[in-house]
Amino acid sequence: MPEIKNALGLVSESSEDWDATLVIELNPIAAPKAVESFKNHADHGRYDGIAFHRIIDGFMVQGGDIECATQPLGSAECSAGTGGYSAIWYGQGLETDITTWSMPDEFDCTESPEGSGQWMGTCHVPGALSMANSGPNTGGSQFYLVDKDSTPSHLNGKHTVFGMATDDSTYLGSSVGGIELIDMLSESPTDDGDKPLTPPYIHSIDIDGDIARMHLIMP
Numbered sequence: 724m725p726e727i728k729n730a731l732g733l734v735s736e737s738s739e740d741w742d743a744t745l746v747i748e749l750n751p752i753a754a755p756k757a758v759e760s761f762k763n764h765a766d767h768g769r770y771d772g773i774a775f776h777r778i779i780d781g782f783m784v785q786g787g788d789i790e791c792a793t794q795p796l797g798s799a800e801c802s803a804g805t806g807g808y809s810a811i812w813y814g815q816g817l818e819t820d821i822t823t824w825s826m827p828d829e830f831d832c833t834e835s836p837e838g839s840g841q842w843m844g845t846c847h848v849p850g851a852l853s854m855a856n857s858g859p860n861t862g863g864s865q866f867y868l869v870d871k872d873s874t875p876s877h878l879n880g881k882h883t884v885f886g887m888a889t890d891d892s893t894y895l896g897s898s899v900g901g902i903e904l905i906d907m908l909s910e911s912p913t914d915d916g917d918k919p920l921t922p923p924y925i926h927s928i929d930i931d932g933d934i935a936r937m938h939l940i941m942p
């Protein structure tokens with residue numbers, strides 16, 4: 724999407740164009756469909772120039788609304804946070820209309836024993852990458868990153884966790900833990916509706932096997 728990059732002043736692929744890189748290890752064993760769709764969107768540049776449109780410090784940072792790519796955040800033409808679709812048709816939505824595609828939930832997190840509050844598997848913990856949705860089996864392109872010190876176990880069994888931030892991330896050329904970088908994103912000032920006043924953006928996402936390098940423009 725070169726027109727989006729140009730609008731943001733992102734005219735090259737040099738590391739000087741972004742402030743940070745969040746490295747995420749994707750988990751195709753736990754969530755093969757979510758990983759497949761995320762990789763496809765990233766490889767086709769659909770996340771390039773997309774803002775993190777919802778931020779709650781101490782909880783999570785949400786982005787990935789690819790249908791808001793060409794509109795200003797919060798504009799009347801595009802209410803960020805309501806759009807997006809699966810990159811692959813999994814039998815949900817009209818096969819001939821990609822904008823209707825969604826994906827089934829993939830849960831690899833169980834409470835053991837039930838009622839104990841002890842969770843096993845791929846669960847919501849700090850640094851987790853999880854699929855946003857509007858109800859069961861409605862995952863599309865939006866995702867969120869779980870913030871430092873946040874353990875939203877109430878989301879287990881409701882949202883697909885499909886990756887985890889690693890300690891190989893960088894900020895302004897220096898090494899930083901992935902969870903620490905997410906925490907930095909979460910500290911972006913917001914209005915009363917959790918919309919960032921100056922949103923951080925995704926410059927681009929590079930995929931190498933099951934490693935995603937999310938290049939970020941920080942506020």
